[in-house]
Amino acid sequence: MSTHTLRSKRRRSALRTAAFMSPWLIGFTVFFAYPLISTVYFSFMKYDGFNTPVWNGLGNWSYVFGDYPMFWPSLRNTLWLVVIMVACRVVFGLGIGMLITRIRTGTGIFRTLFYLPYLAPPVAATLAFVFLLNPGTGPVNTILGDLGLPTPGWFNDPAWSKPALTLLAVWGIGDLMVIFMAALLDVPKEQYEAAELDGASAWQRFRFVTLPNISPIVMFAVVTGVISAMQYYAQPLVAGKVASGIIGGSGQQFEPGYPDKSTLTLPQLVYNLGFQRFDYGAACVVALVLFVLAMAFTALLMRRRGGLIGAGD
Amino acid sequence: MTSVLDRPGAAPESARDRTPAARTARRRALLHWIGVHSLGVAAALFFVLPFVFLFLTSVMSDQQALTRDLTPDTWEWGNYTKVFDTPGFLTWWKNTLLYAGLGTVLSVLSSIPVAYALAKFRFRGRQLSLMLVISMMMLPPQVIIIPMYLFWAKQLDLSGTLWPLIIPMAFGDAFSIFLLRQFLLTIPNEYLDAAKVDGCGEFRTLIRVVLPMARPGIAAVALFQFFYAWNDYFGPQIYASENPAAWTLSYGLESFKGAHHTDWNLTMAATVLVMAPVILVFFFAQKAFVEGVTLTGVKG
Numbered sequence: 001m002s003t004h005t006l007r008s009k010r011r012r013s014a015l016r017t018a019a020f021m022s023p024w025l026i027g028f029t030v031f032f033a034y035p036l037i038s039t040v041y042f043s044f045m046k047y048d049g050f051n052t053p054v055w056n057g058l059g060n061w062s063y064v065f066g067d068y069p070m071f072w073p074s075l076r077n078t079l080w081l082v083v084i085m086v087a088c089r090v091v092f093g094l095g096i097g098m099l100i101t102r103i104r105t106g107t108g109i110f111r112t113l114f115y116l117p118y119l120a121p122p123v124a125a126t127l128a129f130v131f132l133l134n135p136g137t138g139p140v141n142t143i144l145g146d147l148g149l150p151t152p153g154w155f156n157d158p159a160w161s162k163p164a165l166t167l168l169a170v171w172g173i174g175d176l177m178v179i180f181m182a183a184l185l186d187v188p189k190e191q192y193e194a195a196e197l198d199g200a201s202a203w204q205r206f207r208f209v210t211l212p213n214i215s216p217i218v219m220f221a222v223v224t225g226v227i228s229a230m231q232y233y234a235q236p237l238v239a240g241k242v243a244s245g246i247i248g249g250s251g252q253q254f255e256p257g258y259p260d261k262s263t264l265t266l267p268q269l270v271y272n273l274g275f276q277r278f279d280y281g282a283a284c285v286v287a288l289v290l291f292v293l294a295m296a297f298t299a300l301l302m303r304r305r306g307g308l309i310g311a312g313d
Numbered sequence: 314m315t316s317v318l319d320r321p322g323a324a325p326e327s328a329r330d331r332t333p334a335a336r337t338a339r340r341r342a343l344l345h346w347i348g349v350h351s352l353g354v355a356a357a358l359f360f361v362l363p364f365v366f367l368f369l370t371s372v373m374s375d376q377q378a379l380t381r382d383l384t385p386d387t388w389e390w391g392n393y394t395k396v397f398d399t400p401g402f403l404t405w406w407k408n409t410l411l412y413a414g415l416g417t418v419l420s421v422l423s424s425i426p427v428a429y430a431l432a433k434f435r436f437r438g439r440q441l442s443l444m445l446v447i448s449m450m451m452l453p454p455q456v457i458i459i460p461m462y463l464f465w466a467k468q469l470d471l472s473g474t475l476w477p478l479i480i481p482m483a484f485g486d487a488f489s490i491f492l493l494r495q496f497l498l499t500i501p502n503e504y505l506d507a508a509k510v511d512g513c514g515e516f517r518t519l520i521r522v523v524l525p526m527a528r529p530g531i532a533a534v535a536l537f538q539f540f541y542a543w544n545d546y547f548g549p550q551i552y553a554s555e556n557p558a559a560w561t562l563s564y565g566l567e568s569f570k571g572a573h574h575t576d577w578n579l580t581m582a583a584t585v586l587v588m589a590p591v592i593l594v595f596f597f598a599q600k601a602f603v604e605g606v607t608l609t610g611v612k613g
Contacts, residue, residue: 013436016515020430021442023423027484032449035457035464042459049463096356102349112599113357116364119595121544123563124587127570128367131577139366142381171363178603231453234546238567247571267455267547275551280459291456298451302444 036291043284053281060281064289068282070257070272074264077162078230081265085166086225090218093173097180098210111177118174126238129168130155155243158262165235165263176221183217184210223301230293236263237271266290371582378578392582399572401557402583405565412475412549412561413542419479420486420538421531427485428493429519433505443494449487454547462551473556478548488541489534492605496530497523533605536598543591562587 018025043060047053064071096114103110117125132140133154141151154164191209200208211218240258241247247254256272257264266286274283370378371392373385396402430436431443466472500523508518524531546563553559560568566587573579595602 013434017430017434017436020426020434020515022426023483024427024442024446024485024490027423027481028445028449031461031481031484032445032452032457035460038460039457049467099349099352099356103353104346105350110353110357113360115603116592116595117360119540119591120588121563121591123544123546123566124584127566127580127584128363131370131581132363132366134577137379137381139383142383171360227451231455233453233455234563238546241567242570245574247567267453270455270458271547271550274459274462280463284459287456287459290453294451294453294456295448298448301451302447 039284039287039291042280043288045281047280048278049280050278056281060279060285064282064285068269068273070261070264070269071286073257073261074266074269077262077264078232078266080162081165081229081232082226084162085169086222086229088166088170089173089176089225090221092170093176093221094180094214094218096173096177097184100177100181101184111181114177115174118172120172122234123238125168125172126235127242129164129171130239130242133164133167155239156259158260161239161243161259161262165232165239168235168239179217179221180214183214187213220301223297227294227297227301230265230290230297231267232265233267236265237268239263266293367581368585370578371585373578375576375578378581379575389578392578393586396569396579396583396586399569399579399583401560401565402569404558405560405562408475408553408559409543409561409563412478412545413539416479416482416542417535417538420482420489421535423483423485424489424493424534425524425527425531426519428490428497429523431490432494432497433502433523434515446487446490446494450491452487458547458551465552472552474559475549475553475561477552478542478545482538486538489538492534492537493527493530496527496533500526529601529604532598532601536594536602537605539594540591 042053044056044058045053046056046059100107100111100114120128132138135141135151135153135156138154141154144151152160152163154160187210191213192205195205195209237256240256240263241254244254244258246258253276255276256268266289269286270283270290273279273286366383369384372388372390373382373392374387374389377386427446431439431446461477462472465477469477471477504522504526505518508522513521544563545561546567549559549561549564553561553564557565566583569583570580
């Protein structure tokens, strides 16, 4: 009798788990597993959405890596963003985090002001920055010009479009500020006192007390930064569209990357191939490249000690 | 909140502090205060000035918005009425509220039981499920967009609407699940055990005991979800672009610029109107939001 109740108890608990998990189980199957397998399938097919898909072997793959003129520029841009934009965000975010922990008067107001730009909807913020950095009449170049400083072409100059995007990304640093602030406040106070007694300079206190204590958070910021740099989509696309003046309704179709492919990122290629050129097969190839990169960095994030998942119980 | 970095120099002065050494220390503390707060003001300008210029341009006259002027000569508040009178603008608002509102409710409701199971049940495959949730959370939406688009557009004939974006929210949103689970982990098991001793099943425990305690976590998740939908550009671009009646603010804003090619003042007024609700919501729910951001990075 006892084995019987035990088994039925176990079955009931499995059923209960399945019931609680069911929304996600359906979601996982329909909105993750199925489309992912389907993406792999279409990456080997010639398909335009109208005619029946036909087997294309590695044709899409060789097209994307060999002949599609946007693929390598977009990877180069992503590398630039990963190295420079992410570094700027982390360094600046840490700096602002340290600053806010030292501000004694009006802390709440400063914190809110520093945090606010992070909330600005990306399309709105991008539009605002294209205006602010408008080479001819924008406020930034107006002020730079009045000060006798050079006035770059920002979103209209291939050499300056990524720095302009970096400025936009650094403006929205609020998320990192909050995370770093929490980490900095967790550093044991005694360690600072001990360092001070030993006559450590401000730099030494930062280097030997602050940094070792917050290094997991710095790592977290870097890896999540890299992941979002690879996914960078709305800002570069909208910036290119608005700066070039080619926006829906004007009769022309906007080819992402303005100016001169300098703002291309991988997700924009999926859009360009799939929804502008109707080459679903090639779009799926780029999608898979994006998938592999995103998952590789996610794995890195999960592997770090005391990782994203946590102890569980 | 700021206690950790309180330095000895900042301590309130007492009679004992009147020695020359104490005076130097006090002067250094004052200089430190001035230095830190000047830097703070400089940083604040960097963060705030874009909003200020944005706003000032939004109330300029059509002619002045094309010049290098930084401040308006006349305050044209009528620009805001003009924006509201733009055909479609109110529809974008309605659509955005539908997407953000309904999407948030659905994803929170469907994510709670999953997060609870992942946080508090012990079952085989739990770790694997959690890893898959994180993978879904990290998945760029473009990776699966081709089959998803074919599914919604060709099989269900729902392109030109926002339903392809709203319906999936009823099946657990990975980010919400993950964040809620992190939060539920912080609720001690003793509370759940006590409820069970009192004869509550898992479902009643969840409703009666866990949910009231998880309110801050749920608030944070709901806010994130709302902001996500409010800000989403890619989703509406793929599914709604063909039908202006289904556009959202984020998507419509861009076309607004296209239609008002040279009217930076109107475009900036529209931009202010898209930013304002998010910022207003933030002011009312600041604590929940900041807590949520911290939760994503630090806890666990």
